[in-house]
Amino acid sequence: MILDARNEFADATSVAAGAGTALIGNVIDLSVARDIGNGEAPYLVITTDTEIITGGSAGTISFSLASDAQAAIATDGSASIHFTTTSFVTDDAAANSDQLNAGGVIACVKLPVEGVVYERYLGILATIGTTTVTAGKINAFLTCDPAKWKAYADAI
Numbered sequence: 001m002i003l004d005a006r007n008e009f010a011d012a013t014s015v016a017a018g019a020g021t022a023l024i025g026n027v028i029d030l031s032v033a034r035d036i037g038n039g040e041a042p043y044l045v046i047t048t049d050t051e052i053i054t055g056g057s058a059g060t061i062s063f064s065l066a067s068d069a070q071a072a073i074a075t076d077g078s079a080s081i082h083f084t085t086t087s088f089v090t091d092d093a094a095a096n097s098d099q100l101n102a103g104g105v106i107a108c109v110k111l112p113v114e115g116v117v118y119e120r121y122l123g124i125l126a127t128i129g130t131t132t133v134t135a136g137k138i139n140a141f142l143t144c145d146p147a148k149w150k151a152y153a154d155a156i
Helices: none
Strands: 008-014 020-029 043-054 059-068 080-084 088-090 105-110 121-129 133-143
Touching: 008 043, 008 121, 020 133, 043 059, 043 088, 059 133, 121 133
Parallel strands: none
Antiparallel strands: 008 020, 008 133, 020 121, 043 105, 043 133, 059 080, 059 088, 059 121
């Protein structure tokens, strides 16, 4: 499968950060605030490229697909949220939620076409709870055919 770089939010992009919410990777400029997909809802895929861990005590991390009127999507709760994953436990490979280990699938969901209206810029927010994420990278992109998409832990 060939990915269009304009449909990619993150390509082995670090999620290491302190507790709070941060914009991860690139944003997609929809040009105008609108529903996306032209009658066919694309899928959001988020995978773990490099294991997501914390130093010391366990914490949590979740990811949201958000849109906003500006490219620097707000992390203060004012952005429009279209999808949020469950909160995953971050610790080390033995104690992590499986999705946070290398090759894990964090999300593969059809984008909602109803509900919250999409604003011009679309991006991924990571919300880290309790403690600092010290390492880890994700891939995040849109695709129209998730049936032909497959994650490979060793990138082969």
